[in-house]
Amino acid sequence: MEAERALQGTKGKERMEAQRLFGLPAAETVRDRNMTLFSRGGWYMSPQGTFGGVDFLEDMRQLGGQDVAFVGAPYDGATTFRPGTRFGPDALRRVGASWYNPGFGVDLMQSLSMVDVGNIQVIPSNLEKSFDQIAAAMAYIAEREVFPVVLGGDHAIGYPDVRGIAPYIDGNIGIIHFDRHADISEGSLDERMHGSPFFHATNIPNAPPANLVQIGIGGWSGPQEWFKTSRERQTTMMTMDDIDRYGVDRIVEYALEVAWRNAKAVWVSFDIDSLDPAFAPGTGTPVAGGLLPREAFQLVRGIAREGLIGMELVEVSPPYDQADRTAMLGAHLIRDCLGALVAAGKLGTQPEGLPERPYGQAPAPQPD
Amino acid sequence: MSDGNERLRSEELQGSWAMEAQELLDGTKGKEREEARRAFGLEAAETIRDRTLTLFNRGRRMPAGTFSGVDFVEDMRELGNQDVAFIGAPYDGGTTFRPGTRFGPSAMRRISSSTGSRFNPGMGVDLTESLDMVDVGDVLIIPSNLEKSFDQIAMAVSYVAEREIFPVVLGGDHAIGYPDVRGLAPYIDGNIGIIHFDRHSDISEKSMDERMHGSPFFHATNIPNAPPANLVQIGIGGWSGSRDGLKIARDREATVITVDDIDRYGVDRIIEYALEIVWRNAKAVWISFDIDVTDPAFAPGTGTPVPGGLLPRELLKMMRAFGAEGLAGMEVVEVSPPYDQSDITALLGAQAILEVLGAMVAGGKLGRRVDDLPERPY
Numbered sequence: 001m002e003a004e005r006a007l008q009g010t011k012g013k014e015r016m017e018a019q020r021l022f023g024l025p026a027a028e029t030v031r032d033r034n035m036t037l038f039s040r041g042g043w044y045m046s047p048q049g050t051f052g053g054v055d056f057l058e059d060m061r062q063l064g065g066q067d068v069a070f071v072g073a074p075y076d077g078a079t080t081f082r083p084g085t086r087f088g089p090d091a092l093r094r095v096g097a098s099w100y101n102p103g104f105g106v107d108l109m110q111s112l113s114m115v116d117v118g119n120i121q122v123i124p125s126n127l128e129k130s131f132d133q134i135a136a137a138m139a140y141i142a143e144r145e146v147f148p149v150v151l152g153g154d155h156a157i158g159y160p161d162v163r164g165i166a167p168y169i170d171g172n173i174g175i176i177h178f179d180r181h182a183d184i185s186e187g188s189l190d191e192r193m194h195g196s197p198f199f200h201a202t203n204i205p206n207a208p209p210a211n212l213v214q215i216g217i218g219g220w221s222g223p224q225e226w227f228k229t230s231r232e233r234q235t236t237m238m239t240m241d242d243i244d245r246y247g248v249d250r251i252v253e254y255a256l257e258v259a260w261r262n263a264k265a266v267w268v269s270f271d272i273d274s275l276d277p278a279f280a281p282g283t284g285t286p287v288a289g290g291l292l293p294r295e296a297f298q299l300v301r302g303i304a305r306e307g308l309i310g311m312e313l314v315e316v317s318p319p320y321d322q323a324d325r326t327a328m329l330g331a332h333l334i335r336d337c338l339g340a341l342v343a344a345g346k347l348g349t350q351p352e353g354l355p356e357r358p359y360g361q362a363p364a365p366q367p368d
Numbered sequence: 369m370s371d372g373n374e375r376l377r378s379e380e381l382q383g384s385w386a387m388e389a390q391e392l393l394d395g396t397k398g399k400e401r402e403e404a405r406r407a408f409g410l411e412a413a414e415t416i417r418d419r420t421l422t423l424f425n426r427g428r429r430m431p432a433g434t435f436s437g438v439d440f441v442e443d444m445r446e447l448g449n450q451d452v453a454f455i456g457a458p459y460d461g462g463t464t465f466r467p468g469t470r471f472g473p474s475a476m477r478r479i480s481s482s483t484g485s486r487f488n489p490g491m492g493v494d495l496t497e498s499l500d501m502v503d504v505g506d507v508l509i510i511p512s513n514l515e516k517s518f519d520q521i522a523m524a525v526s527y528v529a530e531r532e533i534f535p536v537v538l539g540g541d542h543a544i545g546y547p548d549v550r551g552l553a554p555y556i557d558g559n560i561g562i563i564h565f566d567r568h569s570d571i572s573e574k575s576m577d578e579r580m581h582g583s584p585f586f587h588a589t590n591i592p593n594a595p596p597a598n599l600v601q602i603g604i605g606g607w608s609g610s611r612d613g614l615k616i617a618r619d620r621e622a623t624v625i626t627v628d629d630i631d632r633y634g635v636d637r638i639i640e641y642a643l644e645i646v647w648r649n650a651k652a653v654w655i656s657f658d659i660d661v662t663d664p665a666f667a668p669g670t671g672t673p674v675p676g677g678l679l680p681r682e683l684l685k686m687m688r689a690f691g692a693e694g695l696a697g698m699e700v701v702e703v704s705p706p707y708d709q710s711d712i713t714a715l716l717g718a719q720a721i722l723e724v725l726g727a728m729v730a731g732g733k734l735g736r737r738v739d740d741l742p743e744r745p746y
Contacts, residue, residue, distance in 0.1 A: 001618035004611055032577045044464055044576060076467060077512035081429075083460060083467035084706065125461035125543070125578045127512035156512075190418045191512045217383060227390035237383030246376060254376040319468065319706045 015041060022059040024140070026121065027132035037137055038071075039121040045074040048090045050116035051151070051331075052099060057115040064144045067112040067348045068338065071137065071150055072119035075130050076317075078156030078193040082284040084317035089119055089151035091282075091318040091327035097335060104339040105354045112338065112348040117141070122153075127191050131160040138164025142310075147347060149334055152314030154284065155183055158197030158269050161312050166204050169309065171264025174211035175201065176255055176303050178296070179271040180287035182217050182226035182237065194284075194315075195222070197269075202233060209233035211263050213255045215299065216240055216274040219287035240289060248295055252302030265309035268337065270300070272315050272330050280329055282321025293329060297336050304340035307347075311337055402427070408443040410527070412508065413519035423524055425508040431456060431474050434503035435538065436495075436722070437481040441502045444527070451499045451735050452534045452725065455524060456506035459517050460704075462543025462581040466671040468704035473506060473538040475669075475705040475714035476721075483715075486722065491688075492741050493726040499735040501725075504528070514578050518547040525551025529697070534734060536721055539701030541671065542570055545584030545656050548699050553591050556696060558651025561598035562588065563642060563690055565683065566658040567674035569604050569613040569624065581671075581702075582610060584656075589620060596620035598650050600642045602686070603627055603661035606674035627676060635682050639689045652696035655687065655724065659702050659717050666716055669708025680716060684723050691727030694734075698724055 016034070023036025038060050039045060050056050051070035057063060072089030079085060093116070099108040108114070120137040123129040134157055141148045142165040150161055158177075166173060177183075177198060184198040192200055202209040212235040219240075230237055236258045243251055259266045277286035279293050291299070313330045321327060341347040378384050402420070409422025424444050434440050435454040441447055456473030463469060486495035495501070507524040510516040521537075521544055528535045529552050537548050545564075553560060564570070564585060571585040579587060589596035599622040617624055623645050630638055646653050664673035666680050700717040708714060728734040 001614050001624060004614045005618065007611070030577050032574065035577060042576075077461050079511070082706070083470065083511075086467065121576075123577050124463070125512075125514035125576075125580055129577065187418070189508075189512075190416050190421060190510050190516060193512060214383070217386075224390050224393065224395070227387050231387035231391065236378065237381065237387065239382045239386065241382045245382075246380075250376055257375070319466070 021061070023121065024060050027129070027136045029129050029132045030123065036121055037133060037140070038117055039119045042121070045086060045119050047072055047093060047116070047118045049093050051093045052097065054114040054116050057117050060117060060140070063117065063141065063146060066115050066146050068114040069141050069146045069148055070114065070116040071141065071148055073122065073134050073150055073153035073157045074119050075122040075124070075134070075153045075157055077124055077127050077130065078191070079154045079284045080188060080193055080195065082317060082320060084319040085152060085154045085284060085315055086124070087318040088153055088316035091316055091321065091324060092151045092313065092331050095324050095328045095331050097328070097331050099335070101335065101339050104343050106339050106342050106351060108335065108338055108342065110349070111342045111351065127156065134160035135164035139167065142168040148310040150310070150312035152312055152316070155194040155197055155271055155314045156192060157314065158183070158312065159192065159200040162201040162207055162267060163204060165267070165310060166206055169206060169265045171206065172211055172262055173207045173309065174259030174263040174266040175207060175213070175269060176259050176266060177212065177214045177269045178216050178274040178299070179214060180216055180219050180273050180290055181222050181271070181285070182214055182230060184229050184235070185223060185225045199229060202235070209235045211259055211261060212236065213259050214238065215251065215255060216243070216291055219289055221285065221287045243295065248298045248302065252299060255303060256306055260306060266306065267309050268303060268311040270311065270313050270333060272313065272326060275329065280326045282317050282326030283315045284317045284320070296333060300333055300336050301340040304337045305344040307344070308337070308341060408445070409508065410444050413516070413523045415516050415519045416510070422508055423520060423527070424504060425506045431477055431506055433477050433481050435477045435480050435718070436486060436501070438501045438503050441504050444504060447504065447528070447533070448531050450502045450533050452501040452536060453528045454501070454503040454536045454538060455528060456538045457509065457521050457540035457544045458506050459509045459511070459521070459540045459544055461511055461514050461517065462541040463671045464575060464580055464582065466704060466707060468706040469539060469541045469671060469702055470511070471705040472540060472703035472714070475703060475708065475711065476538050476700065476718045477503070479711045479714045480718035484719070488722070488726050491726045491730050492738070493729050494738070495722065495725055495729065497736070497738060498729040499725060514543065522547040522551035526554065529555040535697040537697070537699035539699055539703070542581035542584055542658055542701045543579060544701060545570065545699065546579065546587040549588040549591060549594055549654060552654065552697055553593050556593060556652045558593065559598055559649055560594045560696065561646030561650040561653040562594060562600070562656060563646055563653060564599060564601045564656045565603055565661040566601060567603055567606050567660050567677050568608055568658070568672065569601055569610070569617055571613045571616045571622070572610050582613065586616060589622070596622045598646055598648060599623065600646045601625065602638070602642065603678055606676055608672065608674040627678065630678070630682060635685050639686055643690065643693060647693070653690065653693070654696050655690060655698040657687070657698065657700045657720060659700065659713055662716065667713045669704050669713030670702045671704045684720060687720055687724050688727040691724040692731035692733070694731065695724070695728060
């Protein structure tokens with residue numbers, strides 16, 4: 001104890017000062033004013049690498065002009081069963097994948113300028129403070145008109161994500177939500193846990209429930225309350241059986257019609273547990289009987305072709321994963337979404353001079 | 369019915385039907401069960417806004433099984449006259465690295481009721497004969513709110529302490545160390561000494577803006593009758609510590625014993641010294657056992673492992689010695705099953721509990737002793 005008193009050093013302090021500037025001031029509800037909005041230099045959840053090896057933007061004051069920002073929200077305080085999604089952002093960053101997709105005919109490194117802004121500084125044991133941080137971080141990115149790809153984290157972040165961007169949309173936001181769970185109760189265990197994001201998101205004035213489309217819901221999980229609220233708020237719900245019966249193309253078409261009705265923008269919330277646990281074992285609340293990867297890719301590509309305002313990929317829980325397969329699937333879904341946006345000319349630079357496609361990938365006519 | 373090419377309509381979705389059908393499902397059975405359970409679980413702490421939540425969890429996801437297979441007390445209004453109560457505190461919002469300790473209570477219950485017994489030949493104790501033990505299930509935790517969880521835990525420990533039952537708290541992360549003492553302290557008529565086994569000093573005021581698992585002893589030793597002069601920390605060391613923490617330990621004049629100290633002076637002298645300090649002007653002693661005090665080879669299933677910790681033999685010898693002098697309660701924290709290997713971490717935690725209880729019985733400090741034991745060789 002005496003030796004600690006004698007240890008000298010200014011290096012630590014100097015570094016901390018610089019990082020405080022890079023990371024921006026924290027939300028008001030965070031009492032320790034040494035903490036920042038974007039985590040810079042703390043030992044908690046420092047990102048390991050960047051998504052797909054893109055550049056890391058250390059100084060957040062320099063955000064602006066890029067097409068895409070990958071942002072981690074390593075929060076898992078709102079899980080009701082297995083925690084571990086706090087490691088989701090790192091796992092999604094860590095898995096290898098290239099930026100070229102032959103079927104799309106895109107090289108995302110060519111078509112998009114992308115940065116990784118690291119992780120939002122969440123407060124692990126306080127949900128509302130974490131929400132304040134996440135919403136402030138999302139607002140910062142939206143204000144600079146950079147497309148956010150949020151790496152979750154558990155699904156509770158679905159609410160502050162929309163809360164952050166909503167003020168920057170000049171009109172309504174439609175939400176297309178992939179999940180086995182409707183996640184639309186007011187609260188559970190006295191707080192706005194991961195079963196609640198869409199109750200609160202659709203309370204935001206310009207994110208009306210009429211524009212909420214939920215795809216994949218079903219199985220033996222979730223309270224009856226979800227279905228009561230959905231009925232009262234008149235959201236649109238498509239179960240797994242609906243996908244089986246009507247097929248991906250008709251589901252996509254109807255989802256786009258509903259989400260875009262009187263809306264200026266559409267946000268995608270993708271919960272990895274919408275896929276069957278065989279494909280996505282690494283998740284906190286798995287439910288048997290979900291999507292196949294090929295269905296999920298087709299759905300995401302279809303949804304993205306009209307353009308999006310941003311997306312989140314949530315509930316990847318590495319401690320339960322097997323050889324990073326769940327993270328890999330998540331990373332591929334993100335790339336599919338970005339690839340579809342580029343191929344449809346909705347983001348970045350569309351490749352020119354490509355031969356005519358034999359089928360698919362063409363943007364659909366705009367809904368009336 | 370639409371044909372393959374027409375646009376879908378809302379009425380064609382099973383999802384739409386599901387929403388309508390939900391309203392028509394009967395739910396009386398569910399409601400009745402909920403009401404009964406609410407009475408069993410007692411009223412929650414005041415800071416809990418949803419008044420259908422209880423103090424002890426009697427609802428969803430209750431533990432399957434009990435510690436060492438003892439009886440479960442379903443109706444908490446019936447608690448009283450038992451010697452020992454096992455209480456689960458499945459909180460892991462206070463972890464700063466790997467979460468998972470919320471499964472610690474279940475893992476320790478499961479392993480202790482699947483294998484091992486309550487008879488220890490070397491100690492000459494059979495806990496079944498000497499103690500009346502019950503499991504009261506888990507405190508109802510608010511996973512995403514640390515302070516509310518603290519209120520629940522403190523109130524639950526108070527409920528047990530008020531009935532003069534020895535509490536064994538199954539953690540949960542080490543943040544619970546503070547509410548555990550906060551709940552116990554009002555029922556001790558004098559000072560409480562704390563023996564804290566850990567690689568981490570856990571005595572900073574806050575981290576990440578909240579009283580996380582690096583903070584319990586800052587706040588515990590702010591409690592008037594739990595003075596830092598009676599705090600003895602054993603096992604501290606390695607590349608894990610907080611400089612702030614050590615500074616506070618110095619300022620508050622707590623006692624810090626490192627692993628090197630144990631190597632140099634030997635377990636027996638350390639025990640003697642620790643007992644002298646912890647009992648000085650104190651009426652009772654509480655043990656806070658962080659499983660990560662043992663080397664990660666023995667306790668891989670933990671959130672923040674630090675190489676070079678104690679061996680189980682050293683640890684258990686010390687815990688038996690402390691138990692033999694009498695205790696007011698104990699906690700075992702930081703068992704994190706998702707990181708465990710073959711349940712060995714949970715097993716060590718469970719075994720430490722049984723050894724402490726056995727030592728208390730053998731020392732005549734709890735329960736009933738079996739007399740007429742032969743003289744011990746040593």
